[in-house]
């Protein structure tokens with residue numbers, strides 16, 4: 001499968017603060033990849049580097065296999081919605097897109113009507129931008145990205161601040177673009193539950209570090225059940241768990257709580273292992289949790305980054 005985006009040891013430092021730590025990431029053709037992280041985690045900084053709006057401090061970006069001077073040309077195959085586009089408030093949607101069509105050298109005049117149809121704004125194309133709802137404004141932003149018929153869209157929080165209906169419209173639009181036009185999508189949000197029905201892959205970022213990269217199936221599995229232990233000696237518990245289960249995945253929370261994401265089916269063995277080695281287990285339970293809790297644990301709690 002073709003690789004659309006590849007970063008190698010990519011970093012960004014502003015003054016003394018390193019916002020993106022050496023980051024290796026790849027996006028393959030056909031994916032809808034969600035970049036999830038709390039405010040300030042570095043999502044926009046990463047996207048701006050991909051869009052060419054910020055220069056990386058170190059590292060390399062390949063787009064469609066191109067790098068160096070050729071990357072600019074490859075970038076034309078991508079549509080970026082990284083900063084809110086500045087539309088003219090008194091222009092209609094059509095007039096706004098027509099302005100950008102000419103400015104961006106998109107030859108075919110009919111492309112404006114085509115993209116308005118794709119984003120379901122054909123009927124409202126003569127409305128002035130300032131009279132658009134938030135959801136319509138966002139869809140017009142996506143229409144702008146589509147003007148040059150990109151193979152990949154990079155969208156920074158496009159459903160931020162939308163109501164449930166607005167979110168549903170954008171979600172359906174993006175699924176349609178992915179399935180019918182084979183457009184690869186890289187989309188960010190700070191709210192996991194906004195994207196869980198859309199994305200096929202989830203990348204979690206915390207303080208500029210990717211702390212988790214999972215498929216939709218794996219995410220659902222992980223967010224379904226977990227073991228929650230309260231122990232007297234978390235450090236020893238961690239040591240014992242890592243020795244017994246090489247690929248065990250867990251996080252240590254305050255108050256001597258350890259949450260284990262896999263090996264839920266081995267809960268009896270884990271309990272015995274700890275007791276046999278002198279760890280006192282005060283509480284041991286299997287919990288179901290929702291996606292939002294999982295997200296907060298990963299990017300909000302004491303994740304293992």
Ligand SMILES: Nc1ncnc2c1ncn2[C@@H]1O[C@H](COP(=O)(O)OP(=O)(O)OP(=O)(O)O)[C@@H](O)[C@H]1O
Nearest residue numbers: 014015019037038039040041042043044045046190
């Ligand atoms: N030009 C800049 N100069 C200095 N610091 C910056 C600059 N741009 C971003 N930062 C800092 O980098 C950090 C990450 O910002 P970024 O906008 O990438 O986060 P984010 O994950 O997109 O957050 P949000 O969800 O709020 O958009 C923040 O602490 C921000 O203050």
